[in-house]
Each structure stands twice: as C-alpha cells, then as structure tokens.
Amino acid sequence: MATKVVRGKRKRAVSPGKKKFIQKKRRGEIKHKKKLGKISFDLTRITKGHIEPGDLPIIESPVAHFDDFKLDERIKKNLAHRNLLHPTPIQGLTIPVILEGRDVIGVANTGTGKTAAFLLPLIHKTLKNPNHRTLIIAPTRELAEQIDREFRLFAHGLRIGSVVCIGGTYLDEQIRTLARNPHFVIGTPGRLLDLIERKKLDVRNFQAVVLDEVDRMLDMGFLKDVKKMLLQISKPRLLLFFSATMPKLISELAAQFLQDPLTFTVKPRATSQNVIQDVIRVGKKDVKIDLLHQLLLDRDFSKVIIFGRTKRGVEHLARQLTERGFRVDAIHGDKTQSARSRALKRFTRDEVQVLVATDVAARGLDIPDVTHVINYDIPETYDDYVHRIGRTGRAGKKGIALTFVDADFDK
Template identity: 45%
Template sequence: MQLSDAIQEALAAENYHTPTPIQGQAIPHLLEGSDLIGCAQTGTGKTAAFALPILNKLEQKRRRADACAPQVLVLSPTRELATQISDSFRTYGRHIKFRSTTIFGGVGQNPQVRALKRGVHVAIATPGRLIDLMEQGYVDLSQVTTFVLDEADRMLDMGFMPALKTIVNELPEKRQTVFFTATMPPKVAQLAEGLLNNPVRVEVAPESSTSERVEQRLMYVKQGDKQALLEHSLQGEGVGRTLVFTKTKHGADRLAKDLNTAGIRSDAIHGNKTQNKRNRALENFRNGRLQVLVATDVAARGIDVDDVTHVVNFDLPIDPESYVHRIGRTGRAGKEGIALSFCDFSEHGALRAIERLIRMSIVVDVEHPFHVEPRSRGPRGPRNGGGNGNGGPRRKYGKPYGRPANGGGKRNHSGNAAGEHGEGHGGSKRAGGYTPTTSESADRPKSYGQGRGGAKRPGGKRPYGAKSKRPNRGER
C-alpha cells in the first residue's frame, strides 16, 4: 500500500507486516479520497483501516492546526473506544508531526479545551461532550476535511441520532466521510445514505455472523444457580482472562462483589462508573491483576483487550445483535475463544432471537452440574416456521397482559409495539421510531382487562349507579 515511510516504520515497530482483509480493501479507496462504508466486526483491524490513510494525508499536506478547528473528526459511541482510537493514532503516527485530542464526558473539560485552543489536527470524540464544547464555542467544525463515524450501529442503539444530526449539520458539505459499522440494519443503512456521497462498500463478514474462531456453548440453568455455575466454569481448564456480561449496572456490581468474596479477582465496568474507575478496571484487567471483568453492554464494543479466553453471557442480551458484539471480545487476532451463554427459562425468547440472527442453533452443554431441561422446547434443530422441532406449535408460557396486539399502536405481551418486527397485526411504530425497552415495559402496572370493547372479567366493576348485590350489613 502507498503509505509514507514514516507510517511504514511505525507499523514495522509494531510488527505489522500484512494488512487484515478490511485494511486491504478499505485503505486504497480511502487514500484516493473516496467515501466508504465498512461493514466489519470488532477485532478486524478497522481502526487502522481509517487511521492510516488519515495520517498519510496529514503528513502529505502538513497544514497548520488552527485553534478550535480540527481537520479530522472521529466520532465514537463510548469513552473507552475513543481512548483506544486515540492510542492507535499516536502509535501509527509516532513519526509524524500532528496533534490530536480526545473529547469525552465523565472527566473535566479543561484539559480538552486547552488542547483545542492550541490547535489539533485530529479530534476523537463522543457526541455528548463534543456538542457541549460546540455550544460553548470551543469547537468549530467548518474546517473538517475527513469525518469518521465508528461503530455507527452502536451509536444509534445508544440513542445518539439527535446528537449526530446536530453534529453533521455543522460539517462542511465537501468532505470525505468514512462510515464503519458491525451490523447493517435498515436504520443504519438509512443513516449512511444521508451521510455519504457515492460510497465504496467493503465488507469482510456478514453482519449477523459470529467469529468462526469462537466456540459457542449454551448452558441451561436456573436464575438462582447462575453465580454458582459461573464460579464452577471459571475453575475449568484453560480459563484465563474472562469477560462476563450482565443486563444491569447493579447486577454487574453485585456479581463482581460476590466473585471477589469467592476469591476470584474481579471488577465491574459500566456507565455509572467514573472515567478514572473505568480506566483503572480496564488497566487491571489488561495487566492480569483481575481474572474477571464484569460489564454491561457499554463494554461489549470497542474494548480492545488481548488474550480474552472466555466471554460469559451471564444474562442473555435483549438485543440479539449485542450477542454478536459481546462474543466478539474473544477469538481475536487469529486465536481461539469460548463463549458461554447462561439461559434461564425466562430467557428462551431472547435465545430464539439470537439463534435467528446468527442462523444457527447454539450447542447445548449438558455436562455442567446445574443443568436443567428446557421446558418443552423439543429437539433443537432448524426452526422452519417457528415449530418446536416436532412439527407442532411451540408451547407458550405465561399469560399475556395489556391490550391485545390487533390494532395500530396497541401493545403485545412482550412490551413492544405491535408490528415493530412484523409480528403484530396492523400495528404501527411509535412516532419518532422510539420503542420502549423491556425493562421500561416491565415497570408499567399490568392491565388485566381486555381493552375497549372487550369482555369484562368476572368480578369486575359494576356499572355506574348500580346498587351493590352484597347483603346490607348495617351501618359501621
């Protein structure tokens, strides 16, 4: 590839001699100045795929960095990913004269403001803090020549669409735009269409695929036995650095505390932790002081830690795409990895969604001491038409609550808007495309009626003004 001698020297020092597939496909187009959509999982070398051409352009042009006016803007969904991208720029550009800064929340803004005032060529930012500094007059995006949106799908999942629109409106129309995503659902494709101009598309893996180097195992277990199963699994042969994912921040903290009590060195990382605590936990995990890092999905993407031998889905993710991103933390750089998924009876729906996405049935491990048989799932195999493996209808558990999903905007028993995924009957999405999460739906009081026009349940309220049929027990 036509990269400068200074960059080639930095790559040689890192022992990088052969580009990864995404780098081999993307770098030539980016060197030519084309807009690009890159669809690649994490761990494929995509950071270098956009960082190297940007550094090459900076060295060739050697423009002075003006105060508060970066020439390159890289947007990242999380602080951790922004920090890692910044580290990559410094590593690959060690022999190039350029200045960069990382802009994110959770820390004081003064060091970031001072760096911007001195002038930077590259600004790597999360959307929230970037907009804060823009509103204060510390960031001017009118001179941006290259705009990189990394982990675009995750950005939308985290609700950054309004922030993205605000930022993009401040960018010059004439620019190079680089768009990287691990998955390409319709909303991400729509965003890309509005941002890029005649883009080249490169793809190194189907967006719903999992790494072939990751051995996936499914372990049926009661919710109350999950911690004991985790402790048992961590004592297995070949288990080293392990990432454990939970659904909630509180659950992550509680699990890390319980593991430490059991003698397993652990810490938790999630959005409520201060930046210093998150950095400390990551550094301790990298250098081997911790065996286990317990995380919510904030750490499922972009956390670049070498030699993770196991990923454990302590709780199955509600969003099936998060499963792909979670287990992508292991089996990287040509190494093998193992992903264990604990599944309680209540998580069968999430499991089916995951298996539909990855187009395979996860192998069940029945050898562990806490195994329980799933309820009437039948033989596991291809799910043609949603049957139970024997050609019969799948058995349903639990009673639906709320209004029946047979009209526009009415809700089904899962808490999603009917018709959101094509499973309702004429339902429509909410205005703005917002769909409450399962946890939000679970907080609502249940309605045991059947909606307008439905039959009243026995023992319901009597008509207004009707007399009670109860015997008169006299005055009290």
C-alpha cells in the same frame, strides 16, 4: 440558630450536552431499547457451535502486505515495529480507496481491524498536508479512548497530535488542548456537541470525518446530534462510515451526507471459526454463582469477560466474585470514566482475572488474549450475542464463549 449542615456525596456537575440529552429522553424524542424487555434470542443458533447457517466464506484481503500500500514509510515502520505485516480484509479493501479521497461505508464486525482501516490513510494524509484535520465520532467513551491509543501507536514519533473529548473527564483540559488545534479530535457525540455550543470546537474546518460504530450510535439515540454536527462541516470533505449493520435510518443518513460512496461489506466466518460456543444449563437445584465459581477455578479461564444485562446486576456479581477470592473489576454506566479506564487498564495488564461488564460499556473493546466470554445473563438479541462473543477469538486466536441458560429456557 445554627444552620444544620448535611454531609453527603458530592454530585458531579452535569454538562449542558448531557442535560439536553436527558431532556430529549424525557420528552420522548430519544427512543431506547428496553434492556429489560422481552428477549428475542434463538438459542438453537448457538447450541451447535455455529453463529448461523449459511455463513459467507472467508474473505481474503486484496492486498497481501502493508508495504504494498502507498503509505508514508514512517507509518510502515511503526506497523513493522508492532509486527503488523498483513492487512485484514476490511483494511485491504478500504485503505486504497480512502487514500484516493473517496467516501466509504465499511460494514464489518468489531475485531476486524476497522480502526486501522481509517486511521492509517488519515495519518498519511496529515503527513502530506499538516493543515489536514480529522474528526472521529464514537458512541462510547471507552471506544474513543481505544481509538486514541491505536492512533498514538500508529503516529508514534510523527509529530501529529490528538485530543479525546469525552464526558467524565476534565473539560478544561480538553478545551486547552483544542486551542492548540490538534490534527485529530476523537470524541463522543454529547461532549463534542457541548464543546461546539460553548464555541470551543469549530467543526467547519475539518477535512475528514469518521463515524465509528454508527449502529450503536443509533441504539443510544445519538443520530440527531451527529446529524447536527455533520450539517456544520464544510464541503468538500471526506466522510467515512463504519458499522456492524446498516439499518434503514443509517442508510438514509449515509445517503444524505456521503458523496458517491463505495460500500464494502466484510462478514467472514471468523467468529464461528475462532470461537467455540456452548451453553451451560442451570437446573432448578443449581446455584448459578456456584457454577460460575467452579468455572473460574480452572486455570484455562485466565482472562475472562462476564456479561450481565443491568448495571446493578454487574456490580453485584463483581462484589460476589471478589468476596469469593477472585481478582475482579467491573465496568458499567454508573462508574466514573476514570474508574472505567482504570478497570480496563488493570484487565489488559492481567492484574485482574475477570472483567464484569454491561453490553454498552464493553461496546467495541479490543483487549488482546481474552480466553473466555461468559454470558451470565442471556443477551437480549442475537446482535448483542455476536458482539459479546466477539471479545474473544480475536486476531486469529481461539476463544470460548459460554452462555448460562435456565434448563427450560427453550422448552
């Protein structure tokens, strides 16, 4: 009797690190926010165009020019080539201290120049000592890739290598690159821990470790994995924490591992100054997708990020807009890494007008010249709202953030 062959979609292999993560989640060891839970969002905080009353005053950088830093001249040349002349406040505060070898906690929102704040002094240290190695841990694949892109621009022509270790890409290729001992290893906690357990990555020999977006790692349940890696790294080593907020668990983690750190908090009014915020009330007789359609026909809406709360909702909205003739891509957790990278590249190059995204998939993205952010689904928390609208109005440019709400949402 012939064997019946069932044809279907080929399943991607699940890495050991991912399996362990799933098992922990099932046992209840990892607590996630319930993304579809009760929304704790105060609409009055945005209807008048203000992030929040009592914003701190704008903080100026204590260093006026990149030439004033004690950085290698080749790094300054690469900065000048990109027309980067003046450091942001977080860069002006932290770069001199990192150059001195002090542990640092940097509390600042995305879009404030955090990536350059740690990359520039660490590249300088590598040029002074070719054996200096840096491990950078990021919560999402997209952020890890973005950090690597920034690294390659700053380290152009300097013979300093890097490798990105993230899921959804070829593991064998990452292992081969690691065997060449690159100066910078940039990755997500799951893939890094997987490589450590396979004995393909030895974290004991890193002289510097950066944890970027630590608060998001906490939200995603990665803190135990991060702690496990930090315990393996030999002392003395330089440890840098960067986060938008400092919840109690992160403060405890910092107290456990950092040695006499200096803390810098940069919370300027840049978001409320550069981003015009407003709401669009959707009446009972209105069709939400039609209202969105009318907005996107406006020529000023040339580069738009639209946020949804669920992966399914994001995919459905992207399909609807495509059917209506708009150039659209989407990023969410069910997309393969290559598909997400391709979508981001197309959006960055203006090959598509609209990028529809979930909060987690878009975390930390730094895409230039985004004209509008649209909250098609209202964010669950105020922190999520601040993160979303921070995708526009970056680098001193103006942006617009619009939030769709039911007509009786706050009644």
